[in-house]
Amino acid sequence: MSLASPVKKGYVRPLDLKHGRVDMGHGAGGRAMAQLISELFAGAFANEHLERGDDAAVLPAPVPGERLVVATDAHVVSPLFFPGGDIGCLSVHGTINDLAVMGARPLYLAASFILEEGFPLAELARIVASMAQASREAGVPVVTGDTKVVEQGKGDGVFITTTGVGALPSGREIGGANARPGDAILVSGTLGDHGMAIMAQRESLAFDSEIASDTAALHGLIAAMLDAVPTIRVLRDPTRGGLATTLNEIATQSGVGMELDEAVIPVQPQVAAACELLGLDPLYVANEGKLIAICPADDADRLLAAMRAHPLGERAARIGTVTADPNAFVQIRTTFGGRRMVDWLSGEQLPRIC
């Protein structure tokens, strides 16, 4: 079922978007579903592909020589609304970023909704509007979709799976397996903002300055970075598990070690304070608008300058170096002059963060 299913007008009362709630009929494939789709989704995501009303979108392919890039992400963040964003824009940004960190130009999004019976239609409309706005701002349309409904107590409001399709220019090879000893490691800004925005909301913590999620689409920043430094070897967004886990993944994929310098890793003071309070380490806290970049050391200054020249990279920093280490250990020089291992996240530090 598409997100722009045709429905005969004049048969049914319009949806009550103020007081109405999702019911099981909205997922059953009949008129109620067609109505939900045409009144709530189709207008928000309006584009020629959706409007065809078929079960799949037919789309121009990448230009010859380009490869396809496909990424998918389920979003189950709780709460659904948080300072700086909501599940709607998050689900657009997260998937665009998964394409962009491969060096791909994001082309299309597909969106699949699992709704819980009883969920307020007004909140659903807010989420869909936020998703549509994020999609417009990023220039990446939602071209097809699906809606299912589960009984009350079998879901949690809204889950959204967003799948992205992008095009990768010929010759561009970016990936977690490409880091080499001697390379520089950079981050695009402060760490832990998204995760702590969620946790502060969940724990009802109040701080002097609010912690807002950094959720953002990074393809513009990445395009500027690749323009300046085409030799970038690795890009990745440190989401679940944070910087520490993502660097461990890359170290394992590339078969290299890493040495970080704690003193230069950017963390906002209120995020550091909240982490302290909750016993969390900001290096393990999720980000949704930040990236890690690894490039040859000689290009690092140029890359840093390109990042800082972009609004989403103003607080970029060079935080460490790739080393030769068959154990693929990630280590950090602490601000006290010591040295410790930065291991993978273990356990469930921050469930349902994205």
Next chain:
Amino acid sequence: MSLASPVKKGYVRPLDLKHGRVDMGHGAGGRAMAQLISELFAGAFANEHLERGDDAAVLPAPVPGERLVVATDAHVVSPLFFPGGDIGCLSVHGTINDLAVMGARPLYLAASFILEEGFPLAELARIVASMAQASREAGVPVVTGDTKVVEQGKGDGVFITTTGVGALPSGREIGGANARPGDAILVSGTLGDHGMAIMAQRESLAFDSEIASDTAALHGLIAAMLDAVPTIRVLRDPTRGGLATTLNEIATQSGVGMELDEAVIPVQPQVAAACELLGLDPLYVANEGKLIAICPADDADRLLAAMRAHPLGERAARIGTVTADPNAFVQIRTTFGGRRMVDWLSGEQLPRIC
């Protein structure tokens, strides 16, 4: 996070696939998640794209001149296992069919899992194995994926969103808006099998002959049909809402009416009996391995022969005619010689059928 995240071996005990259960750590982005992915998913779906371990898959694009086709479907079927299939193979077949009914060659699948805390790993492994087998049999690999975990009582075992990417040959135009007055309407086999298999399981109904889901990938049947009759105008799989709702969608998209002949619409006797018992109409019951085809009347015999020559079309039938009707009414000549309107499904006849 990909479905083949790298994990350092030797750090942790292997997953207990016999008695273990999903816990919140399996979704948190750290080592437990990487372990779940490498031990449970990566082996089942093994392919070079997944094995790269990046957050997105890099893939060969369609050949020049072909267009992209993208479809996405959330699967929330309950129960997860049913006669003839399970949520795993269903999620592969359903998405492949959404691509195939556009006339596309399915190329790649992306799979996103939302797991409920406490779900038995043994059942998850069964589902993933079934999904992997369906993917292999169809020749369409799962190239990327994602896993999230929600707390007990916030999900229902497993939800799977499958997104498919296909290639549409130049010049092929199949879609719900293309039906024209005079065209023939065909179906590929018996109706209502999937929905009644689920309902019989849910209601613990026992019949002399078991009702099995028809879940199947239809791209092979469709390729044979297009070889025989390139003039096919509309193809669609009548899933949620069944034949009746799907024909109403097509009638509305094309701005035409339809006249069906009840006597020739194929329904298995045990499905008809179960429908009778539950007060359901097989025309509104979901199918997962059947298709509707609409083609010029002159080509209908050739198309019917091509369908019947394929194992998935043995019981194909020509069931009606497209008419000129600005109201886009779908009507049926009943077996008693009468005539009735076949309206859209209204309400929630069969929730969580796919």
